[in-house]
Amino acid sequence: MLLAAILIALLGLGGCGRKGDPLPPIIEVPETTTDLTVHQEGAEAVLAWSYPQLTRAGRQLVDLGRVEVWKLDVPPGQEQVGTGASGVELRRQLMLGRGRLIERLEGPMLEAATRGSRLELRDPLPQVQAGQSQPTFWYAVRSRRRDGTPSALSNIASWQVKAVPAAVQGAQATAGPTGIALTWQTSEGAGYLVERREAATQAWEVAAEGLASGAFLDTTARLNATWVYRVRAVVDRVWGPPGPEVRLAYPDIYPPPPVQNLICLPEGDIAQLRWDPSPEPKALYRVFRKQGTLWVHLIDDGREPQYTDEKPPAGEAEYAVKVVDAVGNESDPVYCTVRGAR
Numbered sequence: 180m181l182l183a184a185i186l187i188a189l190l191g192l193g194g195c196g197r198k199g200d201p202l203p204p205i206i207e208v209p210e211t212t213t214d215l216t217v218h219q220e221g222a223e224a225v226l227a228w229s230y231p232q233l234t235r236a237g238r239q240l241v242d243l244g245r246v247e248v249w250k251l252d253v254p255p256g257q258e259q260v261g262t263g264a265s266g267v268e269l270r271r272q273l274m275l276g277r278g279r280l281i282e283r284l285e286g287p288m289l290e291a292a293t294r295g296s297r298l299e300l301r302d303p304l305p306q307v308q309a310g311q312s313q314p315t316f317w318y319a320v321r322s323r324r325r326d327g328t329p330s331a332l333s334n335i336a337s338w339q340v341k342a343v344p345a346a347v348q349g350a351q352a353t354a355g356p357t358g359i360a361l362t363w364q365t366s367e368g369a370g371y372l373v374e375r376r377e378a379a380t381q382a383w384e385v386a387a388e389g390l391a392s393g394a395f396l397d398t399t400a401r402l403n404a405t406w407v408y409r410v411r412a413v414v415d416r417v418w419g420p421p422g423p424e425v426r427l428a429y430p431d432i433y434p435p436p437p438v439q440n441l442i443c444l445p446e447g448d449i450a451q452l453r454w455d456p457s458p459e460p461k462a463l464y465r466v467f468r469k470q471g472t473l474w475v476h477l478i479d480d481g482r483e484p485q486y487t488d489e490k491p492p493a494g495e496a497e498y499a500v501k502v503v504d505a506v507g508n509e510s511d512p513v514y515c516t517v518r519g520a521r
Contacts, residue, residue, distance in 0.1 A: 206328060207234040207235075207236060207238060207240075207324070207328070208234060208235045208236075208328055208329075208330060208331075209231050209233075209234055209235070209240055209243070209321075209322040209323070209324060209328070209329070209330035210231065210232075210233045210234060210235050210240070210322075210330060211235070211321075211330050211331040211332075211333060212228050212229065212231065212320050212321070212322070212330070212333035212334070213333065213334050214228055214229055214334070215227075215228040215318065215319065215320055215333045215334050215335075215336045216228070216336055217318055217336040217337075217338045218338075218416045218417070218418065219304065219338065219340070219341060219343070219416065219417040219418065220301075220417075220418040221343055221418065221419070221420050222303060222304050222306065222343065223301045223302060223303055223304060224301070224302040224303075224304050224316065224318070224338050225299065225300075225301055225418075226248065226299065226300045226301075226302065226318055226320070226336065227294075227297055227298065227299045228297065228298055228320055228333065229296065229297055229298075230293060230296055230297060230298055231243055231246065231322040231330070235330075240322075240324070242324050242325045242326070243289075243322060243323075243324065243325075244285060244323045244324055244325035244326075244327070245283050245284055245285035245289065245322075245323050246283075246284040246285070246289060246292075246298065246320055246321070246322050246323075247280055247282070247283055247284075247320060247321050247322075247323065247329075248280070248281050248282040248283075248284065248300055248302075248318065248319075248320050249274050249275075249278045249279070249280055249281065249318065249319045249320065249321070249332070250278055250279060250281045250302065250316055250317070250318055251273060251274050251277055251278035251279075251316065251317040252314065252315075252316060253314075253315040253316065253317055253337075255312045255314075255315075267334075267335075270317065270335045271319070271331075271332045271335065273317075274317060274319050274332060274335060275332065278317070278319070281302065282300060284298070284300070298320075302316075302318075304316075304340050305340060307340055307341065307342055313339050313340045313341065314339070314340050315337060315338065315339040315340075316337070316338055316339075316340075317335050317336070317337050318335070318336045318337075318338070319332045319333045319334070319335050319336070320332075320333045321333060341414075341415060341417045342417070343417060343419055343420070344366070344369055344411075344412035344413070344414045344417060344418075344419030345366070345412065345419060346411075346412075346419055346420045346421065346422045346423075347363050347364065347366075347371065347410040347411060347412050347419070347421075347422035348363070348364050348422055348423070349362075349363050349364035350362070350363040350408065350409070350410050350422055350423060350425045351363070351425065352406075352408055352425045352427040353427075354427060354428075354429050354430075355433075356433035356434075357396065357398060358396045358397050358398035358399070358400060359396070359397045359400045359406060359408075359427060359429060360394070360395075360396050360397075361373060361394065361395045361396075361397065361408055361410070361425070362393055362394050363393045363394075363410045363422065364393060365392070365393040366412060368414060369412040369413065369414050369419075370388075370389060370390060370391055370412070370413045370414070371388075371390040371391075371392075371393070371395075371410055371411065371412060371413065372385060372387070372388040372389075372390070372410070372411045372413050372418065373385070373386045373387045373388070373390065373395050373397075373408060373409075373410055374386060374408070374409050374410075374411070374421065375397065375400070375406055375407065375408050375409075376406075376407050377401075377404050377405065377406060377407075378404070378405035378406065378407055378426065379404075379405075383409075386399075386408070388413070400429055401429075402429055402430070402431035402433075403429070403430060403431050403506075404429055405426060405427065405428045405429065406426070406427055406429055407424050407425070407426045407427075408424065408425045408426075408427075409421040409422055409423070409424050409425070410422050431504070431506050431508065432508065433508060434504075434508045434509055434510045434511065435457060435459040435462060435502045435503075435504045435508060435510045436457070436458070436459070436502070436510060437501070437502060437510040437511045437512070437513050438454040438455065438457065438464070438484070438500050438501075438502055438510070438513045439454065439455040440454055440455045441453070441454040441500055441513045441514075441515050442454070442515065443496075443498055443515035443516065443517045444517070445491075445517050445518070448491075449487055449488060449489055449491065450487070450488040450491040450496060450498075450517045451485070451486075451487055451488075452466065452485060452486040452487075452488070452498055452500065452515070453484065453485045454484050454485070454500060454513070455484060456484045457484070457502045459502060459504050459505075460504075460505060461504070461505040462502050462503065462504060462505075463479075463480050463481060463482060463502075463503045464478070464481035464482070464483075464484065464486070464500060464501070464502060464503070465478065465479050465480075465481070465500070465501045465503055465509070466478045466481060466486045466498065466499070466500050467498065467499040467500075467501075467512070468488065468491075468492075468496060468497070468498050468499075469496075469497040469498075469499075470492070474499065486500075491517060494518070495516060495517070495518050496516070496517045497514060497515075497516045497517075498514065498515050498516070498517070499512040499513065499514050500512065500513050500515075501513075
C-alpha cells in the first residue's frame, strides 16, 4: 500500500509540471519626470529637469531614445485653468491636445542639453509690450525608449513673461587670505546671483544665489588661478543680463594658519613637542629653539606634527613652530617653553 501511494504522488507531481500559457512580456515604461522647473533668463525661458535614468519598475533605463519638450500657449484669462492637485490630469490632457512639440532631444542634441545629472533647454520668449497682457506658457517633458515606449507627461511648469531687470553695474573683486571678495551696486527690490569661471575655461558656474546685499566672499576659489566673475540681478525669478565681467589673478601669497594646540613636555633627558596636524595640503613644519638671544633651526622639513629634541639645554628651553605650505609661505610662529628638561 505504501508503494502504491508513493507512485500516485509521483504521477501527480509529473502532471503539475505541465507548462501553462506564456506570460506577455513586461513593458518597461520610463519613469515620469516630476521636477521640471522654469525660470526666465533675459528673453529666454530656461527649463531644467532630472536626466531620465529609471523605469517605472525601478530598473535602469538603458535604452533612452529621446526626450520630448512640449509647450502650450495659454490664452489670456485661462492661466489658472486646472490649478491644484485635482487639475493635474486636466492640464496634461490640455497639453497633449492643444500643445505643440517644440523639441526632440536625441543624439548630439540630448548630449548638448545634459548638465551633469540634469537636462536644460532654453526657449525664446516674446518681448513684453507696454500696455499689453503678458503671455503665459505651460511646459512639459516626457521620455521615450528607442522602441517608442513613452513615459507619462511630466508635471506642468507654468511661466508668465516678465520684464527683465537691468544689468548690474560697478562690480569689483579683491583677493585676500580667506577668499575673493566681490562688491557691486544694488537696486531696490532685487536679489543677486554670482557666476564665476576660471580664465582657462569657458564654462560658467553659479558661485552664489539668493543674495540680498551687494557683497559676496568666494571662499572656494582655487589659489594660483585667474578667476572671472559676473553678477546678475534677479527679480521674481527673472534673471537679468550679466553685468560687466571682473577678472582677478589669485596667486598663493598668503601664509597658512599657525599650528594649533602646541604643547612641550619634558621626558627625562629629552623634550617632546606635539601639535595638531595642519589643514594645509602638503604642509611641512619648521621647529626652532631659542639659544641665548638667537633662534636656531632644529628641523626645516618636518612632515609629522611632532618633534623630539634629543639634546635640550639644561633648565628652561623655549621653542617655536611654523607651518610652511606647498609654495613656501610661512605661518606665524607659535611658542612654548619646557622647564626641567635634563
